Structures are given as structure tokens and as C-alpha cells.
Amino acid sequence: MPTKDANAEPSFRTMIQVDMEIVSFLSNWAHCDYISSYLARTISHNRPDSVLFSNLFSSALNELLEVTFRTRHSGGALECRLSRLGETDRIELTFACSREEHTFLEDAIARVQGADRQARYLSSLSGDVAPSRDMMLLELTVNYNATLRLEEVDADTVTIVVDLPLGGLAN
């Protein structure tokens, strides 16, 4: 499982990258849906079952974009890069955020990889409160077997790196 710096893994091949101003991203909630549907369809063509892949990939990417949408930002750009190595597709979302958000994301990502994640997911499902960003990230590991990590680009910019092993799926 890849855990090292992206530079040390030249074998992930970039397929597509979308950059936009964070303000314009935030101007409309539907951007999450548009971007995830569009990108999923674009990279699905050479998967064994393109429709199945695109359906799953779009679900996962949409949750990540929704998490990003709900993060407090400090302007700048949102970069969304998709790359591939074998059956794994990697999503990298890069944006500027406050120190506080940075710490939150770091903790959240550490929590969702814990051994108790199934149980935590179930208890968050039966809980009363609306799903938190934690739960959204948790769901990616529980339902999509995703691996998550956070990278610090510079003092106030982070990248959420998510590896999704969906490529080999077919009915």
C-alpha cells in the first residue's frame, strides 16, 4: 500500500487535472456533483466495466468534494488531480486552509484508518446528528476500501490523497 511521498512513486500516471478558484467552486453546491460525474466518466473508459466503475468512483469523489466544500478555506485554488497505477486510482485534492482545519483533517484521517472503523461507522449511522466530515471520510474506507493520507504542501496548503482500489471490479 502506498504510503510514501508522491514523488517517490513516479509510476502513478496522471490522467486528468482540474484546477479552479476555490471561490468559484464554493459558489454552487452542484459543482461537487458535476465535477465528480464528469471526471468519473472521463477516466472510466478503459476499466473492465466502465459504467460500474464510473458509478462507484463518482460516489467516492463526490463525498471528498463535499468534504472539501465544507472545509473552511482561505482563498486560492482547488486542484483536483486523478492518477492511476494498475487497479488503483488516486485522487489528490489540494487547497489552502487554516492551521486549525489542517489539524482537523489530519486527526480525522488518522481516525478513519483505525481498526475500529467498522464499529465507528455503524454507530455514526445510527446516531442522531447529521453526518459529519469524519463520517464521510470513514465511509470511504469502510465501503470503498480507500486508503487516505494528508500531505502538507506548504505552511497553509494541504493535499488529501485517496487511493481507491476499484479498477479490477466487474460483474
Added chain:
Amino acid sequence: MTAHPAPSSISGRFKAHFDLNNQEFSLAGSVRPQTIDELAPSLGLLKESIESVRGVLYINVRRLAQMNNTAFHAFSRVIIDACRVRPDLRFVVITSSVVGWTTRKFGRLSKIEPGITVEEYDSEFYPGQSFLEEGGFIPILRTQTKMTWRHERSILPRHGMRPGIVMADICCGIGDFAVLVQKEFEPSRIVALDHSKSSLAYARNVASEFDITGIEYTYGDASEMLLDDDQFDLVTCRHSLQIFNRPAQILKELFRICKPGGRVYITNEKNSHCLGEPRGESIRWTYNEVAKLFEHFDMDVELGPKSRRYLADAGFDDIRVEQFMVTNLDGDPKDFADMIAAWEDVYAGDMAVKRGDSSEFIKQFRQGFKDHISAALHPKGYAGWPIWAASGQKPL
């Protein structure tokens, strides 16, 4: 029956519906709200549904393509709460094997409340499935496609086939047609969809063995596909409308995924018009019986000449219909004979037996196939299998 359209911000993307007769609440489309307030009407409908049923409420999510966690959580909450206050009530969530995430995700709910169960709907879609989908039919499909292709390669350009188009072959079977199309016409994209996992596995195997890339073999149900609206320049569906008990419903789906201005191309048979000489009478009798046999299983293998009506009723314009005859004189007569032998196996061997036909009937039934084979192989004989190719344009 009540249907609530979704509120405008996410409108048109999903539908909630309650059917009291079947005690079924269904959600379809893509549900990705920002807040649960946007779901208020549908959540209200779910609560009303729960109040008006006894024993069991079916939650049909077969056509639910997308649902974000915000929405999933909101609907789940209502169901979980209902389990707690109504222990008399069971919830059965009906998912589809075609949508990748639903079975797993809704399945988690049964770990929280045992009153919630999940059933993946993957059973019989059409009446003849067990006859036609089992491995035995694969060699016939290969031979059939080889023989029809000699005609269709010159027919297809009159029905919208041309290089560079985006096309879909729905009910693609083992995918030979898609491969032939790709070589001959070089479309820019081909999606080939079928509901038989064994056929798709076969197709993917052939593709990788012969290093064919660019055909997207996809598992799906033609009567409710995950494919988006208005995507394809040409949608083909060959020899398949005739095996569904509700061909109009399939045609509606083909219409939906076709681009405005694009075309839907279908081929179908009229089995009672299969012919041969010598022994024309015996052959004719048997194929008349073939038509009745399929009718018994709710399939209409006489659909060919009805294509024009079906296309018109589905809303197509500029309808074109032509007919061609595959005969023993096209290529190797042995191919024709092999195809008939395979038909005899399935029709007389499986289907007639299943219908409970007498051995006398079956004997005579088989005779017509044998005579058809003799006609095909006879040095002066003639044997034919007529096919109707038709297409219509989706209005702009």
C-alpha cells in the same frame, strides 16, 4: 399512488414514489443534497408510507444511481427510527446488482436493526432467460452474427453507422457484433451492455486475447440502465426486443440514452417465415410452431414486421425498415445447418419439453428442423432465415 418531485435545487435528478398496492417506497436517480431540508418532501413521503403499510415496507432503490451520505443518513434515520417504534414492521430494501454501492451500503443497516433486510434483485428479467442465457446458446450466437454480418455491414450505414460516432450495443451477448463494428466502422466509443455475466466474461476474454481495446463491456439491465440520457449517436439492439415480454419498455430506455438526432437500430425475426425447399411444408409447419412456442413463454419472435409500429409508438421519426434473408447460399451452407441444429436443440430439446409437449409433437417438431438442415445442405436446395432491420431517429 403519490409522487413527489424533488425541490428545485436538486430537481429532476431524483424521484421518490410510494405505491400503496405493493407497499413499496422507491427512490430513483441521483440524490446529492447540500442539506436535508432539500429532502423534506421525500422524507415526509417515506414517513407517510411507513404509517400506511402493514407488515412490510419495500424500499426499492434499484434505480438509485447516486446518493450522498447526507441523504443516505437522512433516509436511514427515518427507517431506523421506525424500526424502534414499530417492531411489527419489516423493511426490505431491494437493490440492484447493477449499481455498485447500494447492496453493501444499505446492507450495513441490517447490522443496526435486524428488522431491515436487503435483497439484491438479480433474478429473471425476461421469460426465456434460462433457455437463452445459459452457456449453450453461445455458439449459436457466434454463427448467427457471422451470417447476419454479411448483410448488416452494408445495411448499417443507412441507419446511422459511420466512423467516429459514439455508440452502444444493448443486449450485446458475447460481443461479436461490437468487435465487427469496431473493425469495419471505427466508432470513437462503443459501450456493449448485457445482463449475462457469462457472456460478458466471454466477450472480455475474446477482446483481451485478440488485443481488442476500446469496447466497454458493461453489465446492466436493458430495462433500466445506469447510462446517462442523450449520450449515443447510435444505439443498436439486435435480436433482443423479441425476447422481452415488454419490448416497449426496453425501447423507451434505448430512446432515452440516444442523442436527439441520433438513431436506434433494432433487428428482429419473424420465425414463421423461415423457409426452405425441398420439404417446404414440413419446414413451414415447424416454424409456425416455433412462433407459438415462444408465445407460450411470453416472447414474440414474430416481432420483425412490427418494428415500424414499435418505433413509431416510442416516439421515433424518420423510421426506416428493411428486410434481408440469411440463406444457405451466403458463405458456407454448413454454418446455416449448424445454426438450425442448435435451434432444434434449444427449441425442441428444452423449450418444448418444458412446455410439456408430447413426444409425438416433439418428433414432428424436430422433423421440420431436420428438413431445414437438409434443404440447406442439398446441392439444389435453398434455406432462408428472414430478418427485419429497422431504425428511427430520436427527434431533435
